[in-house]
Amino acid sequence: MKTDWSRATPIASSALPAQLTTYLDAHRARDVSAAIVCYTQDAVVADDGHTYRGLEEIRTWLGRSASEYTFTAELTGAGRIDEMHYDVVQHLEGDFPGGVVDLHYRFTMRGPLIAALHIAP
Template sequence: MSATGLRPIPTADLPEVVTRYLAAHRVRDTATAITAFTGDAVVTDEGATRRGTAAIEEWLATAASEYTYTTELTGAERADARHYVAVQHLEGDFPGGTVDLRYRFTLRDGLIERLEIGV
């Protein structure tokens, strides 16, 4: 286990709700992606925090819409039954062209309670 309490796991071992969200977000399926979140969920991305499904749904509908990019799930980590990290490799026409983002998930009752996206 790492100093952060996270240990690497096979990407196939990520919880279904995480893989459902990632797959829906990849193809910009907002209707499916939003079903992965609790009603009081919180998402932090690019320094902005969205609270509740209405704000998250708006973010999902507009997130990175100005860029074209591909994503590939390249890694996964687990701290405990509620805390997971998915590492996504993005390539596209955004500044820099490539980035590896860490999607830090906190789960509650089989849904995503908190998602923090960063490098």
């Protein structure tokens, strides 16, 4: 069943699950070790036209994204569909192509861990 992200109700960033806040902080700090423990063993990440399955592929993606470009990320919005689906909007500025972008980080949780993350404008 496909998630209808347009149904997300705005929430304060403080209402995000603790594991999402931990992940976002670790990702922003480029701390791959702290970020990877936020995922389930069989997690899936879709970013920039690529899909990464399982912890090893996600760890490689995290390491590459942490070193490929220099950027800042500011959380500018958050929404919740239900206890499993959260949409976090981040404003990124850096030395990547285009230099500025607002990205949706669409999380699917399984228990306290991230089972899926889809990143898109």
